[in-house]
Amino acid sequence: MAKTDVRVDTWDACVDFPIFDAKTRSLKKAVIGAAGGVIGANDSRTVVVEALRDINLHLEHGARVGLVGHNGAGKSTLLRLLSGIYEPTRGSCRVQGRVAPVFDLGVGMDPEISGYENIIIRGMFLGMTRKAMEAKTAEIAEFSELGDYLEMPLRTYSTGMRVRLALGVVTSIDPEILILDEGIGAVDAEFMKKARARLQALVERSGILVFASHSNEFLAQLCDRALWIDHGQIRKDGGIEEVVHAYQGEEAAAQVRKVLAEHDDKRPGGRA
Numbered sequence: 207m208a209k210t211d212v213r214v215d216t217w218d219a220c221v222d223f224p225i226f227d228a229k230t231r232s233l234k235k236a237v238i239g240a241a242g243g244v245i246g247a248n249d250s251r252t253v254v255v256e257a258l259r260d261i262n263l264h265l266e267h268g269a270r271v272g273l274v275g276h277n278g279a280g281k282s283t284l285l286r287l288l289s290g291i292y293e294p295t296r297g298s299c300r301v302q303g304r305v306a307p308v309f310d311l312g313v314g315m316d317p318e319i320s321g322y323e324n325i326i327i328r329g330m331f332l333g334m335t336r337k338a339m340e341a342k343t344a345e346i347a348e349f350s351e352l353g354d355y356l357e358m359p360l361r362t363y364s365t366g367m368r369v370r371l372a373l374g375v376v377t378s379i380d381p382e383i384l385i386l387d388e389g390i391g392a393v394d395a396e397f398m399k400k401a402r403a404r405l406q407a408l409v410e411r412s413g414i415l416v417f418a419s420h421s422n423e424f425l426a427q428l429c430d431r432a433l434w435i436d437h438g439q440i441r442k443d444g445g446i447e448e449v450v451h452a453y454q455g456e457e458a459a460a461q462v463r464k465v466l467a468e469h470d471d472k473r474p475g476g477r478a
């Protein structure tokens with residue numbers, strides 16, 4: 207697909223979750239808590255969680271968008287909507303381009319087959335062809351430093367070894383639209399240092415990135431724009447520093463500025 211054709215659009219998109227085993231009688235009308243989406247009831251008196259409400263989002267090739275917001279704000283639901291896992295209950299959502307959803311590093315891995323075979327399968331799960339993955343196998347093997355273990359079934363790996371393999375695969379793909387949930391940040395620090403450079407390169411060759419995280423440092427490294435999601439709605443859309451400032455205040459914004467400045471220094475033509 208041509209770069210200009212890769213895009214994501216939503217028009218007044220809403221996602222409701224009906225909860226059939228909850229009682230409406232004990233609910234106050236449209237409850238808003240500190241965490242979670244708005245809880246209400248629909249016309250047939252079924253309890254519904256309004257996870258997303260009236261989302262209007264228009265992203266083009268080159269967009270690097272971070273999602274911030276409280277627990278249960280709707281960030282993961284938005285990522286799932288953009289990945290085609292959820293349909294909007296009302297409104298619409300159109301995604302043009304090959305989507306690579308990375309919610310859980312381990313998803314799509316089979317414990318009974320070897321590391322090598324898992325590289326191919328997981329890559330195909332993320333939209334790559336078998337041939338493209340075969341061409342990347344040697345490089346992924348080198349990055350993961352798993353040596354002969356790659357011939358062994360995945361069930362013989364420790365958790366950290368699985369993460370190495372999964373990160374190797376995820377960072378080797380060429381997605382048009384990359385949807386990242388924050389789980390990816392939770393790996394051992396030493397290995398993550400090495401993985402971050404690959405993650406940054408992955409983001410740079412992706413057409414569009416949407417990344418949900420509670421780590422401002424990580425967000426500032428990968429994104430230049432942010433959306434503050436609050437009880438299912440977009441409360442603010444703007445530069446990452448501006449949005450983090452509105453959401454968490456000056457101290458958090460200062461941390462973002464610091465990361466952005468360090469990042470600038472490392473770019474070709476940067477100050478360092």
Ligand SMILES: Nc1ncnc2c1ncn2[C@@H]1O[C@H](COP(=O)(O)OP(=O)(O)OP(=O)(O)O)[C@@H](O)[C@H]1O
Nearest residue numbers: 223242243255257276277278279280281282283284
């Ligand atoms: N499968 C589901 N069934 C019912 N309610 C759901 C489901 N998934 C999410 N929700 C509700 O939708 C709302 C948004 O949840 P979501 O997981 O999108 O939040 P989040 O911003 O990703 O939160 P966190 O930062 O805690 O991961 C919450 O109120 C949650 O309870």
